[in-house]
Amino acid sequence: MxxxxxxxxxxxxxxxxxxxxxxxxxxxxxxxxxxxxxxxxxxxGAIRGFHADVDRAAYGLPILAFVQIRLERHSDEIVRQFEARISTLAEVLECYMLTGGTDYFLKVVVSGLDAYEDFIRHRIHTIGGIGSIDTSFVYGTVKRSGVFPRID
Amino acid sequence: MxxxxxxxxxxxxxxxxxxxxxxxxxxxxxxxxxxxxxxxxxxxGAIRGFHADVDRAAYGLPILAFVQIRLERHSDEIVRQFEARISTLAEVLECYMLTGGTDYFLKVVVSGLDAYEDFIRHRIHTIGGIGSIDTSFVYGTVKRSGVFPRID
DNA sequence: ATAGATATTGGCATTAAATGCCGGTACTGG
DNA sequence: CCAGTACCGGCATTTAATGCCAATATCTAT
CATH class of the missing domain: 1.10.10.10 (Winged helix-like DNA-binding domain superfamily/Winged helix DNA-binding domain)
Structure with a gap:
């Protein structure tokens, strides 16, 4: 390198x-x-792959939400189940583990607020062991470069 | 479509x-x-482009942070200056405007915690008009698909 | 500094893919 | 039922990717 x-x-x-x-x-x-x-x-493995950058709205998923989730407890069983279930959810494009106040950070796309309600009620709440959910909707993009800075 | x-x-x-x-x-x-x-x-425009998915650590930027920022006030001048300055920062890969408690959400990559301190002190704090900064570091990835769900 | 060893480069021939054009076919509206 | 439109598949041509070889640069140890 x-x-x-x-x-x-x-x-x-x-x-x-x-x-x-x-x-x-x-x-x-x-x-x-x-x-x-x-x-x-x-x-x-320095290049993990190549991906098309698709316009959410053009595809039919105009709503982008960032969801911060805390678990009630951090027992192996609860953590394992949460991560396994999250991995199966098509609406969840990305999910990270974070330091600080929240345990997990999710990037979620849906077709509308009704679909979002359905997502939270039937996909997330049914997992169990969840302490809190905090949703922020994206209403604007300031920057979206994805290009790493030079470090030479 | x-x-x-x-x-x-x-x-x-x-x-x-x-x-x-x-x-x-x-x-x-x-x-x-x-x-x-x-x-x-x-x-x-349905496809905005194609991008290589590069391993941060292999490239030399092992630290990924999510930074939530609130402005002191939302005057045109402060907002305009903030967004203009953020757009020029190479360490900021993405920046979104959010509903809820925080105004802006940033995805930032740096080479280490010393570089992060430098980023906050010299790139962010010097912008002016910033009310609060809340940093979360990513220490694990549960999912990273980027593939939209079927909606047919 | 020098000689040997290693890694990396550039050019060329071959193979594979992308592109542009054509005729044929299904679908739509009158 | 017919005309118009839009989309499909196949083929010939152009363009890019691939694999191999000789030459050059870089590195190490003496």
């Missing part, structure tokens, strides 16, 4: 479908070594 | 570099109309 690898990673964070020929020119390499570096970055 | 378009979108959320031949087979189309649909989805 040298400066050139990180250049490649940043370029592909901006445009993950960039042709190898263009990528090679951008990082000042010829196509062959550039492609080899890319394949190595994939094989080593 | 029909069911087949959404199938294409979900497939590319899973693997954004999937070859058109494979994508076509997966959604039961021949390559030509499949590629045409893809280009239309890009042109219409």
């Amino acid at each position: 040298d400066s050139k690898d990180r250049q490649i990673l940043r370029a592909l964070q901006q445009d993950g479908r960039m042709a190898n020929l263009e990528l090679a020119e951008r990082v000042s390499l010829s196509p062959s070594p550039c492609l080899r570096r890319l394949r190595n970055l994939e094989a080593s | 029909d069911s087949k378009d959404r199938q294409i979108l979900r497939a590319l959320q899973q693997d954004g570099r999937m070859a058109n031949l494979e994508l076509a087979e997966r959604v039961s189309l021949s390559p030509s109309p499949c590629l045409r649909r893809l280009r239309n989805l890009e042109a219409s």
